Each structure stands twice: as structure tokens, then as C-alpha cells.
Amino acid sequence: MRRKIIAGNWKMNKTPSEAIKLVEELKPLVDNEAVDVVFCVPAIDIVPVVKACEGSTIQVGAENMYFEESGAYTGEISPAMLVDAGVRYVILGHSERRDYFKETSEDVNRKMKKAIEHGITPIMCCGESLEQREQGITLDWIRQQVKVGYQGIAAADAAKTVIAYEPIWAIGTGRTATTEQAEEVCGAIRQCIAEIYDEATAESIRIQYGGSVNAANAAELFAQPDIDGGLVGGASLKADFGKIVNYDR
Ligand code: PGA
Numbered sequence: 001m002r003r004k005i006i007a008g009n010w011k012m013n014k015t016p017s018e019a020i021k022l023v024e025e026l027k028p029l030v031d032n033e034a035v036d037v038v039f040c041v042p043a044i045d046i047v048p049v050v051k052a053c054e055g056s057t058i059q060v061g062a063e064n065m066y067f068e069e070s071g072a073y074t075g076e077i078s079p080a081m082l083v084d085a086g087v088r089y090v091i092l093g094h095s096e097r098r099d100y101f102k103e104t105s106e107d108v109n110r111k112m113k114k115a116i117e118h119g120i121t122p123i124m125c126c127g128e129s130l131e132q133r134e135q136g137i138t139l140d141w142i143r144q145q146v147k148v149g150y151q152g153i154a155a156a157d158a159a160k161t162v163i164a165y166e167p168i169w170a171i172g173t174g175r176t177a178t179t180e181q182a183e184e185v186c187g188a189i190r191q192c193i194a195e196i197y198d199e200a201t202a203e204s205i206r207i208q209y210g211g212s213v214n215a216a217n218a219a220e221l222f223a224q225p226d227i228d229g230g231l232v233g234g235a236s237l238k239a240d241f242g243k244i245v246n247y248d249r
Contacts, residue, residue, distance in 0.1 A: 004229040009236060023049055028242075040089065062087050064077070065077055066111070067113070091125065091231070093111075093124055116157045127142070127165060127168050142188065168211075174212050179221055182224065190202045208230050210232065214244070218244040232244055
């Protein structure tokens with residue numbers, strides 16, 4: 001039985017002092033021992049959020065990371081910096097990073113390897129555009145993103161990672177994929193992992209759905225056999241996140 005993982009993606013929201021306030025507000029609401037709850041926050045919020053989460057079961061994640069150890073990479077954050085600050089997870093290859101910052105699947109693969117080397121669990125995002133869905137190439141595209149993303153990663157390491165399926169047309173639009181669409185692609189991702197590795201790895205890896213997840217649709221999405229939780233943007237900044245985390249209550 002895979003443990004559900006529900007992660008908030010704060011994106012570029014909340015100053016450090018606002019972040020502490022939000023954690024204080026959400027802390028009593030996201031108490032659910034049965035699921036992994038992760039707050040992925042802007043880099044500057046990591047240190048205060050880790051401190052504010054002390055004494056709770058909330059784990060803290062980053063939204064990005066660079067693939068070098070240290071050096072002349074102005075503006076970047078290294079894996080060791082994240083580990084030292086108390087970070088356990090990192091979102092890699094979010095569609096906003098791929099679109100606006102021109103990150104390629106090869107970049108994502110290098111970051112995946114570095115995160116794993118440092119004991120940080122990557123949450124690797126993949127997802128198709130509306131145009132790709134309409135062209136009927138969704139599954140080909142997702143398989144490509146997954147195959148390149150996991151190149152050179154050992155089965156034992158891959159088994160512990162997380163993949164977030166996020167159709168780009170569903171992100172921040174209020175237009176959630178239907179449960180059938182979400183399950184179809186998450187199932188295809190698991191099948192792809194089985195082809196790259198084996199059944200055991202495919203059964204272990206956790207696959208989230210992301211894209212306009214909210215308190216009203218979370219329970220049905222998370223009940224699907226291949227959906228092991230969610231990556232939540234907008235609704236993770238509100239009390240609603242408590243309802244999403246407690247979707248089964
Ligand atoms: P959304 O964002 O929940 O606001 O659609 C999801 C994401 O981009 O991770």
C-alpha cells in the first residue's frame with residue numbers, strides 16, 4: 001500500500017513573515033498522520049517555515065534546485081544548502097520552470113540525480129499542453145518526459161521518488177482534468193516506470209495529480225488506483241488545504 005503524499009506548491013507567493021503566519025494558520029488543519037504532508041515554499045521562506053513547522057508532521061520542500069555542488073552560479077541554490085536548511089523534498093521540472101525558464105528534460109534529469117545523491121526526494125513534474133492533448137499525443141509526450149527524467153537513475157532510487165502529473169491546461173485555471181483523464185495518464189506513467197525498470201519499482205513509486213485540485217475534487221481524484229495524492233497550487237495557500245489533506249475524513 002503506497003502512502004499518500006499531498007504537497008502544497010506555494011510558487012512565488014508569501015514573504016517570510018507571511019509564510020510564518022500561513023504555517024501557523026494551517027498547522028492545526030493539516031494534521032493527518034496517515035499521509036505525507038509537504039509544504040514546498042520559495043527559497044527565502046525555507047528557513048522560517050522549517051522552524052515554524054517544528055513539532056508538527058509537516059515536511060518542507062523546495063520549488064527548485066541547481067545540479068551543481070557549489071561555485072559560480074549566481075542566484076542558484078545547491079542541494080547541500082537545501083539539506084542543511086532541513087528540506088526533504090524538491091519539486092523539479094514544474095511546467096512553469098520548463099516554460100518560463102526554459103528548463104529541459106535533460107536539465108531535470110541532472111537535477112533528479114543530484115537531489116537523489118543528497119537524499120532529497122524529487123517530485124518530478126510532467127504534463128501536456130492543451131494543444132498536445134488535442135493532437136492526441138499526450139501519452140507519447142509524458143512518456144518522453146518520464147524516460148528522459150529518469151535516465152541513469154537506479155531502480156532502488158527511482159522507487160522512492162515522486163512524479164506529479166500536471167496537465168498544463170489544468171494549472172491555475174480552475175479546469176481540473178476529469179478523474180478518468182487523470183487516472184488514465186497516472187496509470188500510463190506507472191506502466192512506463194514498469195517498462196523502464198520493473199513491476200516492483202512501478203508499484204512503489206508515488207504519482208500525484210496536480211492542476212486545480214481543491215477541497216471539492218480531492219477525494220475522488222485521490223481514490224483512483226494510480227493517484228497517490230496531489231500537488232496543490234492555489235488551494236495550498238488557504239484553509240482549504242486542510243480539507244484536501246483530510247480528504248478521507
Ligand atoms: P494549481 O497549481 O493547483 O493552482 O492549479 C498546481 C501546480 O502548479 O502545482
